[in-house]
Amino acid sequence: MKVLVTGGLGFIGSHTVVELQNKGFEVVIIDNLSNSSIEVLDGITTITGVKPHFEKIDLREKSEVVRFFETHKDIAGVIHFAASKAVGESVKEPLMYYENNINTLVYVLQELSKLEKQNFIFSSSCTVYGQADELPITENAPVKPAESPYGNTKQIGEEIIRDTCKINSQLKSIALRYFNPIGAHPSAEIGELPIGVPQNLVPYITQTAIGIREQLSVFGGDYDTPDGTCIRDYIHVVDLAKAHVVALERLMENKNLSNYEVFNLGTGKGSSVLEAIKSFDKVSGKKLKYQIVGRREGDVTAAYADTTKANDVLGWKTKLTLDDAMASAWKWEQKIRNK
Numbered sequence: 001m002k003v004l005v006t007g008g009l010g011f012i013g014s015h016t017v018v019e020l021q022n023k024g025f026e027v028v029i030i031d032n033l034s035n036s037s038i039e040v041l042d043g044i045t046t047i048t049g050v051k052p053h054f055e056k057i058d059l060r061e062k063s064e065v066v067r068f069f070e071t072h073k074d075i076a077g078v079i080h081f082a083a084s085k086a087v088g089e090s091v092k093e094p095l096m097y098y099e100n101n102i103n104t105l106v107y108v109l110q111e112l113s114k115l116e117k118q119n120f121i122f123s124s125s126c127t128v129y130g131q132a133d134e135l136p137i138t139e140n141a142p143v144k145p146a147e148s149p150y151g152n153t154k155q156i157g158e159e160i161i162r163d164t165c166k167i168n169s170q171l172k173s174i175a176l177r178y179f180n181p182i183g184a185h186p187s188a189e190i191g192e193l194p195i196g197v198p199q200n201l202v203p204y205i206t207q208t209a210i211g212i213r214e215q216l217s218v219f220g221g222d223y224d225t226p227d228g229t230c231i232r233d234y235i236h237v238v239d240l241a242k243a244h245v246v247a248l249e250r251l252m253e254n255k256n257l258s259n260y261e262v263f264n265l266g267t268g269k270g271s272s273v274l275e276a277i278k279s280f281d282k283v284s285g286k287k288l289k290y291q292i293v294g295r296r297e298g299d300v301t302a303a304y305a306d307t308t309k310a311n312d313v314l315g316w317k318t319k320l321t322l323d324d325a326m327a328s329a330w331k332w333e334q335k336i337r338n339k
Ligand code: UFG
Pocket: 087, 125, 126, 127, 150, 151, 178, 179, 180, 181, 199, 200, 201, 202, 204, 216, 217, 218, 219, 220, 230, 231, 232, 273, 296, 299
């Protein structure tokens, strides 16, 4: 069965392509290479032994999207990752974010709606919850006004899909709300490739340990948490990738309870920034240099998932630990720097 993965050369996309191919799906990747590298295709091929079909297409070009779908009418499912994801950049360039994340989603849904099989998986984020009033966060927690244009694109994206599902009963969709994806494939053939100074914790940790950054700034030591640092639900990207395959199969096998469903994807366990550093030190045998500095604007104190719905309804559970994720991220960092 042919599956389209948009943004399939990106961090989560590439790991999902591997898991799809491991399960025998035929994968077609669309990526515009704006935040990814063509070499990722080789990494995927080395791991799975199968080179996925790749088309360099910019989904903002509507005519390209139309042409693509006309030549791939046999697509049985779409996993839509292609989007920009830097919170700070989105504040500076809101229109770019709305064009990249919203226009492209609309074009893909318009063309998908012409196909016989309309199974659609959407990359959403726990950012839709903001600072939730109750922890762990269930899917019923209210969606809070977005803190950034990036966050808003995820909320609007979900609304667009929900509204489209209401009038198109053939369209079946699942929005997956990720908590904090980290780590890399255990083979170190694929991983995260942040451009410039990393904004996220784990690439900053590994780049510091390898000597590219002088030290990690821990943003805030005075939060209302046991050690004063923020708490997040760090999920191994391989576990996360597997959830996409399970979700797609759920739609393909008509196991969905409605034609628009939402699931949290997390481990259910919250870890503080200092615990994440401790985990890194343990698996790397290093002592990470860090300093506690002021809070970062927009950070919530704590966010971790209630995984009951994902476990019981979707039938998926994380298997890998924070230590596994840190070890794989470190292996990946060493591999790309020794090249
Ligand atoms: N952190 C540091 N130092 C750094 C980078 C991060 O201390 O150099 C801390 C942050 O303050 C936070 C934690 O590490 O407490 C995790 O930060 P990340 O940037 O890795 O991830 P976020 O929790 O900010 O990201 C989440 C989601 C995104 C979403 C974002 C904003 O994963 O999709 O929240 O709501 F966009």
